[in-house]
Amino acid sequence: MDSPLAERTALLPRLHLFELMDQPWYPRAVRNLSTDYLHTVSTRLGVFDAAVDVLARGLRASGGDTLVDLGSGGQGPVPRLRRLLEARHGLETRAVLTDLYPNAEAAGRAREAGTDYLSQPVDARRVPPELRGMRTLFNALHHFRPEEVREVLEDAQRRGEAIAAFEVVHRTPGAVLGTLLVPLLVLAFTPLIRPLTPLRLLLTYAVPVAPLALAWDGLVSTLRAHRPEELKAITRTLQRPDYAWEVGEVREKGKGAVTYVLGTPVRHATA
Template sequence: MKLRLQLFEFEDLPWFPEVVRAGMMDYLRFMISGLKIYQPIVPLLREALQHTRQTELLELCAGAGGGTEGVWRALQAQDFPQLRVTLTDLYPQPTAWQHLHERTDGGLTFLPTSVDATRVPATLPGFRVVFSAFHHFPPALAEAILVDAVRQRAGIGVFEGAGKHWHEVVLAALVMPIALLCITPFIRPFRWSRLLFTYLVPLIPACTIWDGVVSILRLYPPNQLLALARRADPTGQFEWRVGKARHWSGSQVLYLTGWPKN
């Protein structure tokens, strides 16, 4: 699917109720982590960390941290036993992040204040990663995220847990609501509000289905990711890699990675 539509997602709207946004983020974290969606990109991150000699990941637009713990554990078990991850977001999710912080004995930490991915404070080190969020940004802002990484000579990896296919749109529309209704009682940390807005006032399922379908339509295919990278790095300071990594289920993960050449 080469078509890209810049539609809106509820979770992006400033007025959207935080309690509903948090419930949606918790569901996505549970699903992405449970299915280990981002395990195929572990070798890509391993290569990037070796090139940049980093021992820390700085996650931008982290949401509830879906998939981050699994990636961290896989990298720790390989060549990076001291690896740490700092979670940040424009809309921080400290409750969800604290849960991950405790589960990982401090391996995953977080910044409770808002962080703009287009203007990352120079005081935040690490190889930058964006999981399941780059599609939220229109081209000018998506390019600005890459420009900021190039300007600060900070390596960056952009990863999207889908391959941008029409069948993924159908699955998001038909399977996601059933899965959400079935697994909600098992999501931790437990929130009464999550049950309320899933079963009694079903805002979480309705908005998650819409956002899930729109997310796929908003994904940047590999050629557009590379074009954004080249505009952000017109003098060729970075080494860029782009493509699709295959998940065990047959699905794909879109990726763009880049780091300073020297």
């Protein structure tokens, strides 16, 4: 059990249980079933749409047009958010997708659509210096313990890069109970996943590996989630005059709250 600042005020203590997708031994084919599902859900339902305004502010503060996405999995919401950034804010962006366990099949589809997806593993705590651009993470912070979250944020700050991390999992009793619905959602959304392979159908409907694995990881994700006050406690330890931190929640009508951390370099005007 972790005990960051403000833990005593939380209704549920943070439990850093094991998540299947984090394990190096987890079969790549089964991990891809999960990451492809999460990409489909985030795209079809637009669960991260509320992040667009925060992303736009971060991009403008950074002065760049490149998103370096960390923990991309099956591409995540980045393709959809790039379209929304252009439609809502007139910002044309390029994106580089990365992951500690790259999804080779998703990478191929991303490249066909004109988005880079690096084939080599990238650790969000130690991003290669040649990867320049605003860093993003979507539903990835809960994979890290509090001290590791600090490493992720501090690495961006040290390099002078903007960073924005977004979470739609929340550590509440309601969210924990909501994970009981995950197997049904997997059954419902699987026909929408492309490509719809025989292996995916087999491990979803005949042998329910994907529904059960996603249900377990969903439960663990809620118990691992960092509350906004805990994230604020972490960013307070990173305060510097040349870098600004912001933690909050945003929401779009009809959709759940999105917790975010935004870090941006402060550019002082010169006479």
